[in-house]
Amino acid sequence: MTDAPYDLYYWPSIQGRGEFVRLALEEAGAPYTDVARGPGGMAAMMKILGGGAHGIPPFAPPFLVSGALTIAQTANILHFLAPRHGLVPDDEGARLAANQLMLTLADFVNEVHDTHHPVATGLYYEDQKPEAARRAHGFTTERMPKFLGYFEGILERAKGRERHLIGASTSYVDLALFQVLSGLEYAFPRVLKKLAPTLPRLTALATRVTERPRIAAYLASERRLPFNEQGIFRHYPELDLAAKH
Protein backbone atom coordinates (compact mmCIF):
# COMPACT_ATOMS: atom_id res chain seq x y z
CA MET A 1 0.00 0.00 0.00
CA THR A 2 1.45 3.37 -1.00
CA ASP A 3 0.26 6.98 -0.82
CA ALA A 4 -0.97 6.99 -4.43
CA PRO A 5 -4.69 6.41 -4.97
CA TYR A 6 -3.95 3.30 -7.01
CA ASP A 7 -1.42 0.53 -6.55
CA LEU A 8 -0.96 -1.49 -9.73
CA TYR A 9 0.65 -4.91 -9.40
CA TYR A 10 2.10 -6.56 -12.47
CA TRP A 11 5.25 -8.35 -13.61
CA PRO A 12 7.92 -5.65 -13.66
CA SER A 13 9.76 -6.52 -16.87
CA ILE A 14 7.00 -6.86 -19.47
CA GLN A 15 4.13 -4.82 -20.88
CA GLY A 16 1.80 -7.82 -20.90
CA ARG A 17 -1.77 -7.46 -19.73
CA GLY A 18 -0.74 -4.85 -17.20
CA GLU A 19 -0.09 -2.42 -20.05
CA PHE A 20 -3.82 -2.02 -20.72
CA VAL A 21 -4.21 -0.74 -17.16
CA ARG A 22 -1.09 1.45 -17.33
CA LEU A 23 -2.38 3.16 -20.49
CA ALA A 24 -5.74 3.93 -18.85
CA LEU A 25 -4.09 5.32 -15.71
CA GLU A 26 -1.69 7.41 -17.79
CA GLU A 27 -4.43 8.82 -20.04
CA ALA A 28 -6.47 9.63 -16.91
CA GLY A 29 -3.51 11.38 -15.31
CA ALA A 30 -4.27 9.31 -12.22
CA PRO A 31 -1.46 9.00 -9.69
CA TYR A 32 -0.47 5.37 -9.34
CA THR A 33 2.38 3.22 -8.13
CA ASP A 34 3.61 0.39 -10.33
CA VAL A 35 4.41 -1.55 -7.20
CA ALA A 36 6.41 -4.52 -8.47
CA ARG A 37 8.85 -2.20 -10.25
CA GLY A 38 9.88 -0.61 -6.96
CA PRO A 39 11.94 -1.88 -4.00
CA GLY A 40 10.29 -4.84 -2.29
CA GLY A 41 7.49 -4.72 -4.83
CA MET A 42 7.78 -8.26 -6.12
CA ALA A 43 7.60 -9.63 -2.58
CA ALA A 44 4.51 -7.51 -1.92
CA MET A 45 2.89 -8.81 -5.12
CA MET A 46 3.61 -12.44 -4.31
CA LYS A 47 2.23 -11.97 -0.80
CA ILE A 48 -1.13 -10.75 -2.13
CA LEU A 49 -1.22 -13.54 -4.72
CA GLY A 50 -0.66 -15.99 -1.87
CA GLY A 51 -3.72 -14.67 -0.05
CA GLY A 52 -2.08 -11.93 2.00
CA ALA A 53 -4.80 -9.31 1.50
CA HIS A 54 -8.37 -9.38 2.65
CA GLY A 55 -10.98 -10.58 0.21
CA ILE A 56 -10.49 -12.91 -2.70
CA PRO A 57 -6.90 -13.26 -3.90
CA PRO A 58 -6.22 -12.72 -7.62
CA PHE A 59 -5.54 -15.80 -9.71
CA ALA A 60 -2.81 -13.85 -11.52
CA PRO A 61 -1.53 -10.31 -12.14
CA PRO A 62 -2.45 -7.65 -13.08
CA PHE A 63 -4.42 -6.49 -10.09
CA LEU A 64 -5.20 -3.07 -8.72
CA VAL A 65 -5.53 -2.04 -5.09
CA SER A 66 -7.78 0.95 -4.49
CA GLY A 67 -8.64 1.59 -0.87
CA ALA A 68 -10.20 -1.57 0.52
CA LEU A 69 -10.68 -3.13 -2.93
CA THR A 70 -8.30 -5.58 -4.58
CA ILE A 71 -9.44 -5.99 -8.19
CA ALA A 72 -8.07 -8.54 -10.66
CA GLN A 73 -8.70 -9.47 -14.31
CA THR A 74 -7.70 -6.80 -16.82
CA ALA A 75 -11.17 -6.10 -18.22
CA ASN A 76 -12.61 -5.97 -14.70
CA ILE A 77 -9.99 -3.44 -13.58
CA LEU A 78 -10.73 -1.24 -16.60
CA HIS A 79 -14.50 -1.57 -16.08
CA PHE A 80 -13.90 -0.24 -12.54
CA LEU A 81 -11.48 2.55 -13.49
CA ALA A 82 -13.01 3.92 -16.67
CA PRO A 83 -16.19 5.57 -15.32
CA ARG A 84 -14.16 7.21 -12.54
CA HIS A 85 -11.92 8.93 -15.05
CA GLY A 86 -14.11 9.74 -18.03
CA LEU A 87 -12.69 6.88 -20.07
CA VAL A 88 -16.11 5.48 -21.00
CA PRO A 89 -19.49 7.15 -21.61
CA ASP A 90 -21.89 7.27 -18.67
CA ASP A 91 -24.82 5.26 -19.97
CA GLU A 92 -25.25 1.56 -19.26
CA GLY A 93 -25.44 0.53 -22.93
CA ALA A 94 -22.09 2.13 -23.71
CA ARG A 95 -20.45 0.61 -20.67
CA LEU A 96 -21.71 -2.85 -21.62
CA ALA A 97 -20.55 -2.33 -25.20
CA ALA A 98 -17.12 -1.17 -23.99
CA ASN A 99 -16.80 -4.20 -21.72
CA GLN A 100 -17.88 -6.45 -24.58
CA LEU A 101 -15.22 -5.03 -26.89
CA MET A 102 -12.55 -5.18 -24.18
CA LEU A 103 -13.36 -8.85 -23.53
CA THR A 104 -13.14 -9.52 -27.26
CA LEU A 105 -9.71 -7.86 -27.30
CA ALA A 106 -8.75 -9.99 -24.28
CA ASP A 107 -9.71 -13.14 -26.22
CA PHE A 108 -7.62 -11.88 -29.14
CA VAL A 109 -4.65 -11.27 -26.82
CA ASN A 110 -4.99 -14.81 -25.41
CA GLU A 111 -4.75 -16.13 -28.96
CA VAL A 112 -1.66 -14.00 -29.61
CA HIS A 113 -0.07 -15.52 -26.51
CA ASP A 114 -0.84 -19.03 -27.67
CA THR A 115 1.01 -18.55 -30.97
CA HIS A 116 4.26 -18.97 -29.04
CA HIS A 117 2.81 -21.17 -26.28
CA PRO A 118 0.34 -23.54 -27.91
CA VAL A 119 1.23 -26.53 -25.74
CA ALA A 120 1.87 -25.25 -22.22
CA THR A 121 2.57 -21.98 -20.45
CA GLY A 122 5.00 -23.87 -18.26
CA LEU A 123 7.28 -24.81 -21.17
CA TYR A 124 9.68 -22.57 -23.09
CA TYR A 125 8.89 -21.52 -26.64
CA GLU A 126 11.89 -23.55 -27.71
CA ASP A 127 10.14 -26.68 -26.41
CA GLN A 128 7.05 -26.15 -28.60
CA LYS A 129 8.35 -24.64 -31.84
CA PRO A 130 6.70 -27.04 -34.33
CA GLU A 131 3.33 -26.61 -32.62
CA ALA A 132 3.86 -22.85 -32.51
CA ALA A 133 4.51 -22.75 -36.24
CA ARG A 134 1.22 -24.53 -36.93
CA ARG A 135 -0.68 -22.34 -34.48
CA ALA A 136 0.84 -19.13 -35.87
CA HIS A 137 -0.16 -20.14 -39.36
CA GLY A 138 -3.80 -20.46 -38.34
CA PHE A 139 -3.55 -17.28 -36.33
CA THR A 140 -2.03 -15.10 -39.03
CA THR A 141 -4.16 -16.43 -41.88
CA GLU A 142 -7.53 -16.69 -40.13
CA ARG A 143 -7.86 -15.33 -36.63
CA MET A 144 -5.81 -12.13 -36.94
CA PRO A 145 -7.64 -10.97 -40.10
CA LYS A 146 -10.98 -11.94 -38.52
CA PHE A 147 -10.44 -10.04 -35.26
CA LEU A 148 -8.94 -6.96 -36.93
CA GLY A 149 -11.62 -6.97 -39.62
CA TYR A 150 -14.27 -7.08 -36.89
CA PHE A 151 -12.93 -3.94 -35.22
CA GLU A 152 -12.40 -2.14 -38.55
CA GLY A 153 -16.01 -3.01 -39.38
CA ILE A 154 -17.27 -1.39 -36.19
CA LEU A 155 -15.60 1.89 -37.17
CA GLU A 156 -16.82 1.56 -40.74
CA ARG A 157 -20.43 1.16 -39.59
CA ALA A 158 -20.15 4.12 -37.21
CA LYS A 159 -20.33 6.69 -39.97
CA GLY A 160 -19.75 10.20 -38.69
CA ARG A 161 -18.24 9.05 -35.41
CA GLU A 162 -15.63 6.64 -36.66
CA ARG A 163 -12.88 8.34 -34.64
CA HIS A 164 -13.75 6.18 -31.61
CA LEU A 165 -14.88 2.60 -31.00
CA ILE A 166 -17.32 3.74 -28.30
CA GLY A 167 -18.92 7.13 -27.80
CA ALA A 168 -17.62 10.54 -28.89
CA SER A 169 -14.29 10.71 -27.08
CA THR A 170 -11.32 8.49 -26.26
CA SER A 171 -12.31 5.46 -24.19
CA TYR A 172 -10.23 2.73 -22.63
CA VAL A 173 -11.21 0.53 -25.57
CA ASP A 174 -9.45 2.91 -27.99
CA LEU A 175 -6.35 2.74 -25.79
CA ALA A 176 -6.54 -1.06 -25.72
CA LEU A 177 -6.94 -1.24 -29.48
CA PHE A 178 -3.82 0.90 -29.89
CA GLN A 179 -1.93 -1.44 -27.57
CA VAL A 180 -2.99 -4.54 -29.51
CA LEU A 181 -1.97 -2.98 -32.82
CA SER A 182 1.37 -1.91 -31.35
CA GLY A 183 1.98 -5.42 -30.14
CA LEU A 184 1.04 -6.97 -33.47
CA GLU A 185 3.35 -4.53 -35.26
CA TYR A 186 6.14 -5.76 -33.01
CA ALA A 187 5.34 -9.47 -33.18
CA PHE A 188 4.01 -9.86 -36.72
CA PRO A 189 5.29 -6.88 -38.75
CA ARG A 190 5.08 -8.64 -42.11
CA VAL A 191 1.57 -9.95 -41.56
CA LEU A 192 0.33 -6.62 -40.27
CA LYS A 193 1.91 -4.74 -43.16
CA LYS A 194 0.04 -6.95 -45.57
CA LEU A 195 -3.27 -6.45 -43.72
CA ALA A 196 -2.83 -2.71 -43.11
CA PRO A 197 -4.45 -1.52 -46.38
CA THR A 198 -7.69 -3.19 -45.23
CA LEU A 199 -7.52 -1.44 -41.85
CA PRO A 200 -7.40 2.32 -42.56
CA ARG A 201 -9.70 3.35 -39.70
CA LEU A 202 -7.97 1.22 -37.06
CA THR A 203 -4.58 2.47 -38.16
CA ALA A 204 -5.74 6.09 -37.95
CA LEU A 205 -7.30 5.50 -34.54
CA ALA A 206 -4.09 4.00 -33.18
CA THR A 207 -2.07 6.94 -34.51
CA ARG A 208 -4.43 9.42 -32.86
CA VAL A 209 -3.97 7.63 -29.53
CA THR A 210 -0.20 8.09 -29.75
CA GLU A 211 -0.72 11.82 -30.30
CA ARG A 212 -2.70 12.37 -27.12
CA PRO A 213 -0.44 14.46 -24.87
CA ARG A 214 -0.42 12.19 -21.83
CA ILE A 215 -0.02 9.04 -23.91
CA ALA A 216 2.76 10.64 -25.98
CA ALA A 217 4.56 11.63 -22.77
CA TYR A 218 4.12 8.14 -21.37
CA LEU A 219 5.38 6.39 -24.50
CA ALA A 220 8.49 8.60 -24.45
CA SER A 221 9.14 7.91 -20.76
CA GLU A 222 11.00 5.13 -19.00
CA ARG A 223 7.70 3.99 -17.57
CA ARG A 224 6.90 2.46 -20.97
CA LEU A 225 8.74 -0.83 -21.09
CA PRO A 226 9.92 -2.06 -24.48
CA PHE A 227 8.34 -5.12 -26.07
CA ASN A 228 10.48 -8.21 -25.55
CA GLU A 229 10.47 -12.00 -25.83
CA GLN A 230 9.18 -12.57 -22.31
CA GLY A 231 5.85 -10.84 -22.91
CA ILE A 232 2.68 -11.66 -24.80
CA PHE A 233 3.70 -10.04 -28.08
CA ARG A 234 6.98 -11.68 -29.09
CA HIS A 235 8.85 -11.25 -32.31
CA TYR A 236 9.88 -14.63 -33.62
CA PRO A 237 10.49 -14.07 -37.35
CA GLU A 238 9.66 -17.71 -38.11
CA LEU A 239 6.11 -17.12 -36.84
CA ASP A 240 5.61 -13.93 -38.85
CA LEU A 241 4.36 -15.89 -41.80
CA ALA A 242 3.27 -13.23 -44.27
CA ALA A 243 5.27 -14.79 -47.08
CA LYS A 244 3.14 -17.92 -46.96
CA HIS A 245 -0.16 -16.11 -47.38
Place this chain on the structure above:
Amino acid sequence: MTDAPYDLYYWPSIQGRGEFVRLALEEAGAPYTDVARGPGGMAAMMKILGGGAHGIPPFAPPFLVSGALTIAQTANILHFLAPRHGLVPDDEGARLAANQLMLTLADFVNEVHDTHHPVATGLYYEDQKPEAARRAHGFTTERMPKFLGYFEGILERAKGRERHLIGASTSYVDLALFQVLSGLEYAFPRVLKKLAPTLPRLTALATRVTERPRIAAYLASERRLPFNEQGIFRHYPELDLAAKH
Protein backbone atom coordinates in the same frame (compact mmCIF):
# COMPACT_ATOMS: atom_id res chain seq x y z
CA MET B 1 -37.23 -10.53 -31.20
CA THR B 2 -39.85 -12.55 -29.31
CA ASP B 3 -42.33 -11.74 -26.56
CA ALA B 4 -40.06 -13.01 -23.77
CA PRO B 5 -38.04 -10.40 -21.87
CA TYR B 6 -34.81 -12.02 -23.01
CA ASP B 7 -33.74 -13.52 -26.29
CA LEU B 8 -30.66 -15.70 -25.92
CA TYR B 9 -28.71 -16.52 -29.06
CA TYR B 10 -26.31 -19.44 -29.04
CA TRP B 11 -25.38 -22.48 -31.11
CA PRO B 12 -28.39 -24.79 -30.80
CA SER B 13 -26.65 -28.17 -30.43
CA ILE B 14 -24.09 -27.59 -27.67
CA GLN B 15 -23.98 -26.37 -24.08
CA GLY B 16 -20.83 -24.33 -24.73
CA ARG B 17 -20.49 -20.84 -23.31
CA GLY B 18 -24.21 -20.26 -23.72
CA GLU B 19 -24.85 -22.70 -20.89
CA PHE B 20 -23.56 -20.23 -18.30
CA VAL B 21 -26.27 -17.81 -19.41
CA ARG B 22 -28.95 -20.51 -19.57
CA LEU B 23 -28.20 -21.58 -15.99
CA ALA B 24 -28.51 -17.99 -14.72
CA LEU B 25 -31.80 -17.44 -16.56
CA GLU B 26 -33.16 -20.76 -15.29
CA GLU B 27 -32.18 -20.10 -11.67
CA ALA B 28 -33.74 -16.63 -11.95
CA GLY B 29 -36.95 -18.07 -13.36
CA ALA B 30 -36.67 -15.41 -16.05
CA PRO B 31 -38.73 -16.03 -19.19
CA TYR B 32 -36.39 -16.32 -22.17
CA THR B 33 -36.32 -17.66 -25.67
CA ASP B 34 -33.38 -19.79 -26.78
CA VAL B 35 -33.76 -18.34 -30.25
CA ALA B 36 -31.47 -20.49 -32.38
CA ARG B 37 -33.19 -23.67 -31.15
CA GLY B 38 -36.49 -22.53 -32.64
CA PRO B 39 -37.74 -22.24 -36.23
CA GLY B 40 -35.75 -19.68 -38.21
CA GLY B 41 -33.57 -19.07 -35.19
CA MET B 42 -30.21 -19.84 -36.80
CA ALA B 43 -30.94 -17.41 -39.62
CA ALA B 44 -31.89 -14.74 -37.07
CA MET B 45 -28.65 -15.34 -35.17
CA MET B 46 -26.49 -15.15 -38.28
CA LYS B 47 -28.20 -11.93 -39.31
CA ILE B 48 -27.33 -10.21 -36.02
CA LEU B 49 -23.75 -11.56 -36.17
CA GLY B 50 -23.52 -10.02 -39.63
CA GLY B 51 -24.46 -6.60 -38.29
CA GLY B 52 -28.22 -6.83 -38.67
CA ALA B 53 -29.08 -5.19 -35.34
CA HIS B 54 -28.42 -1.67 -34.20
CA GLY B 55 -25.30 -1.08 -32.17
CA ILE B 56 -22.13 -3.09 -32.17
CA PRO B 57 -22.47 -6.63 -33.54
CA PRO B 58 -21.19 -9.49 -31.37
CA PHE B 59 -17.92 -11.10 -32.40
CA ALA B 60 -19.44 -14.50 -31.57
CA PRO B 61 -22.32 -16.13 -29.67
CA PRO B 62 -23.58 -16.18 -26.98
CA PHE B 63 -25.37 -12.87 -26.99
CA LEU B 64 -28.50 -11.65 -25.29
CA VAL B 65 -31.07 -9.22 -26.62
CA SER B 66 -32.95 -7.31 -23.93
CA GLY B 67 -35.05 -4.44 -25.21
CA ALA B 68 -32.77 -2.14 -27.18
CA LEU B 69 -29.60 -3.79 -25.86
CA THR B 70 -27.62 -6.48 -27.66
CA ILE B 71 -25.04 -7.79 -25.20
CA ALA B 72 -22.24 -10.21 -26.04
CA GLN B 73 -19.42 -11.92 -24.15
CA THR B 74 -20.53 -14.44 -21.54
CA ALA B 75 -19.14 -12.65 -18.48
CA ASN B 76 -20.60 -9.35 -19.72
CA ILE B 77 -24.05 -10.89 -20.17
CA LEU B 78 -23.94 -12.32 -16.65
CA HIS B 79 -22.67 -9.04 -15.20
CA PHE B 80 -25.75 -7.42 -16.77
CA LEU B 81 -28.27 -10.08 -15.74
CA ALA B 82 -27.16 -10.96 -12.22
CA PRO B 83 -28.06 -7.75 -10.33
CA ARG B 84 -31.48 -7.73 -12.01
CA HIS B 85 -32.30 -11.17 -10.63
CA GLY B 86 -30.61 -11.35 -7.24
CA LEU B 87 -27.80 -13.52 -8.56
CA VAL B 88 -25.03 -11.33 -7.10
CA PRO B 89 -24.88 -9.18 -3.95
CA ASP B 90 -25.69 -5.50 -4.34
CA ASP B 91 -22.44 -3.88 -3.29
CA GLU B 92 -19.76 -2.83 -5.77
CA GLY B 93 -17.01 -4.85 -4.14
CA ALA B 94 -18.98 -8.08 -4.44
CA ARG B 95 -19.94 -7.37 -8.04
CA LEU B 96 -16.31 -6.73 -8.96
CA ALA B 97 -15.25 -9.91 -7.16
CA ALA B 98 -17.95 -11.92 -8.93
CA ASN B 99 -16.89 -10.55 -12.31
CA GLN B 100 -13.25 -11.32 -11.45
CA LEU B 101 -14.08 -14.93 -10.61
CA MET B 102 -16.29 -15.32 -13.69
CA LEU B 103 -13.48 -14.03 -15.92
CA THR B 104 -11.08 -16.46 -14.25
CA LEU B 105 -13.53 -19.28 -15.00
CA ALA B 106 -13.76 -18.01 -18.59
CA ASP B 107 -9.96 -18.22 -18.89
CA PHE B 108 -10.13 -21.75 -17.49
CA VAL B 109 -12.84 -22.69 -20.02
CA ASN B 110 -10.69 -21.31 -22.85
CA GLU B 111 -7.89 -23.60 -21.71
CA VAL B 112 -10.28 -26.57 -21.62
CA HIS B 113 -11.25 -25.78 -25.22
CA ASP B 114 -7.63 -25.65 -26.30
CA THR B 115 -6.93 -29.17 -25.02
CA HIS B 116 -8.70 -30.49 -28.11
CA HIS B 117 -7.94 -27.48 -30.34
CA PRO B 118 -4.38 -26.40 -29.56
CA VAL B 119 -3.49 -25.55 -33.16
CA ALA B 120 -6.52 -23.95 -34.77
CA THR B 121 -10.25 -23.63 -34.15
CA GLY B 122 -10.73 -24.04 -37.88
CA LEU B 123 -9.29 -27.56 -37.94
CA TYR B 124 -10.86 -30.77 -36.67
CA TYR B 125 -9.57 -32.44 -33.52
CA GLU B 126 -8.43 -35.33 -35.72
CA ASP B 127 -6.07 -32.93 -37.49
CA GLN B 128 -4.29 -31.91 -34.29
CA LYS B 129 -4.23 -35.02 -32.13
CA PRO B 130 -0.49 -35.13 -31.28
CA GLU B 131 -0.56 -31.46 -30.26
CA ALA B 132 -3.76 -32.06 -28.29
CA ALA B 133 -2.10 -34.88 -26.38
CA ARG B 134 0.77 -32.60 -25.37
CA ARG B 135 -1.56 -29.76 -24.45
CA ALA B 136 -3.86 -32.04 -22.44
CA HIS B 137 -0.91 -33.37 -20.48
CA GLY B 138 0.06 -29.85 -19.38
CA PHE B 139 -3.56 -29.02 -18.72
CA THR B 140 -4.38 -32.04 -16.59
CA THR B 141 -1.13 -32.05 -14.61
CA GLU B 142 -0.68 -28.31 -14.05
CA ARG B 143 -3.47 -25.98 -15.11
CA MET B 144 -6.51 -27.99 -14.00
CA PRO B 145 -5.14 -28.60 -10.47
CA LYS B 146 -4.06 -24.96 -10.26
CA PHE B 147 -7.43 -23.50 -11.28
CA LEU B 148 -9.49 -25.92 -9.17
CA GLY B 149 -7.15 -25.48 -6.21
CA TYR B 150 -7.57 -21.72 -6.51
CA PHE B 151 -11.36 -21.96 -6.24
CA GLU B 152 -11.22 -24.55 -3.44
CA GLY B 153 -8.87 -22.18 -1.61
CA ILE B 154 -11.39 -19.35 -1.82
CA LEU B 155 -14.01 -21.49 -0.09
CA GLU B 156 -11.45 -22.71 2.44
CA ARG B 157 -10.52 -19.14 3.39
CA ALA B 158 -14.17 -18.10 3.69
CA LYS B 159 -14.66 -19.83 7.01
CA GLY B 160 -18.27 -19.75 8.13
CA ARG B 161 -19.60 -18.80 4.68
CA GLU B 162 -17.96 -21.45 2.58
CA ARG B 163 -21.27 -22.47 1.01
CA HIS B 164 -20.88 -19.79 -1.65
CA LEU B 165 -18.01 -18.28 -3.63
CA ILE B 166 -19.46 -14.77 -3.25
CA GLY B 167 -21.84 -13.44 -0.60
CA ALA B 168 -24.37 -15.38 1.45
CA SER B 169 -26.58 -16.87 -1.24
CA THR B 170 -26.30 -18.54 -4.62
CA SER B 171 -24.68 -16.26 -7.22
CA TYR B 172 -24.06 -16.74 -10.90
CA VAL B 173 -20.48 -17.64 -10.02
CA ASP B 174 -21.68 -20.68 -8.04
CA LEU B 175 -23.75 -21.73 -11.06
CA ALA B 176 -20.75 -21.27 -13.36
CA LEU B 177 -18.51 -23.26 -11.05
CA PHE B 178 -21.04 -26.11 -11.10
CA GLN B 179 -21.07 -25.99 -14.90
CA VAL B 180 -17.28 -26.14 -15.14
CA LEU B 181 -17.11 -29.10 -12.74
CA SER B 182 -19.86 -30.88 -14.71
CA GLY B 183 -17.95 -30.34 -17.91
CA LEU B 184 -14.68 -31.56 -16.41
CA GLU B 185 -16.44 -34.65 -15.05
CA TYR B 186 -17.61 -35.37 -18.60
CA ALA B 187 -14.35 -34.59 -20.38
CA PHE B 188 -11.74 -35.71 -17.84
CA PRO B 189 -13.46 -38.18 -15.47
CA ARG B 190 -10.26 -39.97 -14.49
CA VAL B 191 -8.31 -36.79 -13.79
CA LEU B 192 -11.17 -35.26 -11.84
CA LYS B 193 -11.68 -38.42 -9.79
CA LYS B 194 -8.04 -38.28 -8.78
CA LEU B 195 -8.27 -34.60 -7.83
CA ALA B 196 -11.66 -34.82 -6.10
CA PRO B 197 -10.34 -35.67 -2.60
CA THR B 198 -8.53 -32.30 -2.62
CA LEU B 199 -11.72 -30.46 -3.60
CA PRO B 200 -14.33 -31.27 -0.93
CA ARG B 201 -15.83 -27.76 -0.77
CA LEU B 202 -16.15 -27.33 -4.54
CA THR B 203 -17.71 -30.77 -4.89
CA ALA B 204 -20.24 -29.98 -2.16
CA LEU B 205 -21.02 -26.59 -3.72
CA ALA B 206 -21.67 -28.15 -7.13
CA THR B 207 -23.95 -30.78 -5.56
CA ARG B 208 -25.94 -28.09 -3.76
CA VAL B 209 -26.42 -26.25 -7.07
CA THR B 210 -27.97 -29.38 -8.63
CA GLU B 211 -30.41 -29.57 -5.70
CA ARG B 212 -31.83 -26.08 -6.21
CA PRO B 213 -35.41 -26.62 -7.41
CA ARG B 214 -35.24 -24.59 -10.61
CA ILE B 215 -31.81 -25.96 -11.55
CA ALA B 216 -32.94 -29.52 -10.80
CA ALA B 217 -35.99 -29.03 -13.01
CA TYR B 218 -33.85 -27.55 -15.76
CA LEU B 219 -31.28 -30.36 -15.65
CA ALA B 220 -34.09 -32.93 -15.95
CA SER B 221 -35.71 -31.10 -18.87
CA GLU B 222 -35.10 -31.26 -22.59
CA ARG B 223 -33.82 -27.70 -22.43
CA ARG B 224 -30.58 -29.06 -20.95
CA LEU B 225 -28.57 -30.36 -23.89
CA PRO B 226 -26.23 -33.29 -23.28
CA PHE B 227 -22.47 -32.80 -23.42
CA ASN B 228 -21.05 -33.95 -26.73
CA GLU B 229 -17.95 -33.86 -28.93
CA GLN B 230 -18.89 -30.63 -30.67
CA GLY B 231 -18.79 -28.50 -27.52
CA ILE B 232 -16.08 -27.13 -25.27
CA PHE B 233 -16.01 -30.09 -22.87
CA ARG B 234 -15.32 -33.18 -24.99
CA HIS B 235 -14.63 -36.68 -23.81
CA TYR B 236 -11.65 -38.03 -25.67
CA PRO B 237 -10.34 -40.86 -23.45
CA GLU B 238 -6.83 -40.44 -24.83
CA LEU B 239 -6.73 -36.90 -23.36
CA ASP B 240 -7.99 -37.98 -19.92
CA LEU B 241 -4.51 -38.71 -18.76
CA ALA B 242 -4.94 -39.55 -15.10
CA ALA B 243 -2.96 -42.77 -15.45
CA LYS B 244 0.17 -40.83 -16.37
CA HIS B 245 0.09 -38.65 -13.27
